[in-house]
Amino acid sequence: MTKPKQQEFNLDADTGLPLPTGSEPSAAVIDVTPALARKWLRNNTHNRTVRDRAIDDYARDMVAGHWSLNGEALKFSREGAVLDGQHRLHAVVAADVTVPMMVVVGLDPTAQETMDTGRKRTTGDLMGLRGETNAHVLAAILRRVWAWDTGDFRFTGSYAATNRECAELLSERPDIRRSAEIAARTRNAFPHIPASMLGVSHHLFTRLDADETAWFFQRIGDGAELPVGHPILALRARVTSERLESLRLPEFRYLAYLIRTWNAVREGRSLDRLVHPPNSVMPQPK
Known part of the structure; x- marks a missing residue:
């Protein structure tokens, strides 16, 4: 997996998240370490029930080096709560590897209601x-x-x-x-x-x-x-x-x-x- 060039951005000292560049949501590519994933998961307070199978699947791909930076982002509210990406974060912890991921911050918490409503891309697709x-x-x-x-x-x-x-x-x-x-x-x-x-x-x-x-x-x-x-x-x-x-x-x-x-x-x-x-x-x- 080719390591992407890291962007220049400031991190919040408490959350470890990139600071929004303005009043609108912003994105950055970050090397997500197991320690960082654990920290973010501590603010995973309003989300779906965790599916162990999804975590296992993601972790195997991460360990094998098959995890790609494909534009799908971890999403966080303005308050730093995890809105989307909890399974990926749990997988980073389970795999004990560092994975570069797109991170979007500064979202309105109500945006969570419209996430993951698309049809999953199958192996046949x-x-x-x-x-x-x-x-x-x-x-x-x-x-x-x-x-x-x-x-x-x-x-x-x-x-x-x-x-x-x-x-x-x-x-x-x-x-x-x-x-x-x-x-x-x-x-x-x-x-x-x-x-x-x-x-x-x-x-x-x-x-x-x-x-x-x-x-x-x-x-x-x-x-x-x-x-x-x-x-x-x-x-x-x-x-x-x-x-x-x-x-x-x-x-x-x-x-x-x-x-x-x-x-x-x-x-x-x-x-x-x-x-x-x-x-x-x-x-x-x-």
Whole structure:
């Protein structure tokens, strides 16, 4: 992260905040240290309930050096109260790092009512801005591959990958773009399995055998030339039946089906019926 050039401004001796340059709100870029964040948080007296997950997400990005000076400001009232930015300040403390941030001071306290009312930029939005094909499918796959690699096999963990962590993962594993392409194509041919689970399984299986993975996903899509008792036919029958019954299944169940089918194919086993009891341990691809 490139360190921005520090501005010349005066600090309030008591609060450590930049002094307004006039009667109107003013802004400055400040290196926010953990000590400074703690001081400002002592005047965080009227704000939303703190969300630990947001703090954890921000702190991981800060520790990894992914936190960017993007124009989003910490905002303070004329009296020095925190109006916006408490999660970022808590994250600086949790990460124990110094982060340059834009700071706006001198705001009317009522301005807080209009803050954070916009729609949050999602990972899919980020991928779209970068010109990625199948942006939202790609984003869903990246988040779940990241979760899988951290041991969250059911995608129900207490925190999820941040936008920057997803971008970093894509940089490290550009082949996930191919998994998103195959997932979208397979979903179009056979619309009974979520594209996110198709993409995650494609990525996991490709690590083991790329050629067999290509054949496996072609057959999921078309079911062609498969003998009675073939695991892929059992998979197609299972998810089609559940779709017709309008069952709402957690997405990890579909991944479990895909992995059980893949393992059966790799082991040369027949399957007349595919099952994965709700409380079963998530199988691992072999």
